[in-house]
Amino acid sequence: MSAVGTFRVRLRRRTAAERPSAAMTFTDHLRELRRRSVRAVIAMALGTVVAWLAYEPIFTWLVAPYSDVKPVLAEQGIDTSLVFTGIGGAFQFQLKVSLVAGFxxxxxxxxxxxxxxxxxxxxxxEKRAALTLSAICAPLFLAGAWFGYLILPRAIEFLVGFVPQNAESLLTGADYLDFSLRIMLVFAVAAQLPVVIVMLHRLGMVSGPQLVHARPWIITGIFAFAGIATPTVDPVTMALLATPMVVLYGIAEAIVRVRERRGAAATDAAL
Incomplete structure (x- = not known):
């Protein structure tokens, strides 16, 4: 075999190794998707079982913000209790908590x-970029969710504080779970802002000068999002969500500008 023929064979082998999905048929893709999906579902089911067995500490952690606020509300003359309505209310609450924790x-x-x-x-x-974004997304998501958990006492105190004095407030387990998950999810999603901006820059959809020019409008949009997304309507909770987002936007803008400077320097060096 000639040198050119040998080079072509090696090139074809290397290409197939770099892109194994190119050799897969549509049926193979479906089988692979099914295999991965089954593994994921089994993992979620096992996680749910573990969470079910560890329900007591998870429940204590989940309702800790509510328990911390009860004495403060009692000083204001508001008696509040977390209750489970219906015969299966407690069971449904434990099942939902276990499913979320297992997930x-x-x-x-x-x-x-x-x-x-x-x-x-x-x-x-693309693999390197996706791996980097995945490594950044997970910590930001968890940090945002944890920050939302820390905000829960403030949100509960504000909303339950509207109950008239000498009146009792009964909060069902389902309502509390939905409220707490919404707070944590809003903060977790908001923490992904820098990742989205850097991804848009990598795709060539935004540039550093565009981000600088649009900064006032984006900050206004952040505060509008915070006002809509937070279940409470008080300015303190809204600021607690909007302020970190503004800081994260500034970090993303700085990252984009650094990337552009590096790209310009590399282009000048190549010339």
Missing amino acids: VLSSPWWIWQIWAYVVPALHHG
Whole structure:
């Protein structure tokens, strides 16, 4: 075999190795998707079982913000209690908490299943970018959710504080779970702002000068989002959500400008 023929064979082998999904048929893709999905579902089910067995400490952690606020409300003459209505109210609450906790506990595994399914279709540079974004998204998401958990006492105190004195406030377990999850989810999603901006810049949809020019409008939009997304209407809770988002936007803007300077320097060096 000639040198040119040998080079072509090696090139074809290397290309197939770099893009294994290119050799897969549509049926193979469906089988791979089913295999990954089954693994993810099994992991979520196991996580739910573990959460069910560890329900007592999870419940204590979940209702801790409410328990911390009760004495403060009692000083204001407001008697509040967390109750479970109906015969199956407590069971439904434990099941929902276990499902959510199982989803979170198994997240490293099912996220890896998504990653393992998508990665073979990406090029080397795309793999590095996706891995970097995934490594950044997870800590930001958890940090945002934790910050939302820390805000819960303030939100509960504000909303329950509207109950007239010498009146009793009964909060069902389902309402409390929905409220707390919404608060934590809003803060967790808001924490993804810098990742979204950097991704848009990488795709060539925004630039550093555009971000600087649009900064006043984006900050206004952040405060509008905070006012709509937070269940409370008080300015303190809104500011607690909007202020970190503004800081994260500034960080993302700085990252974009640094990337552009590096890209310009590399272009000048190549010339």
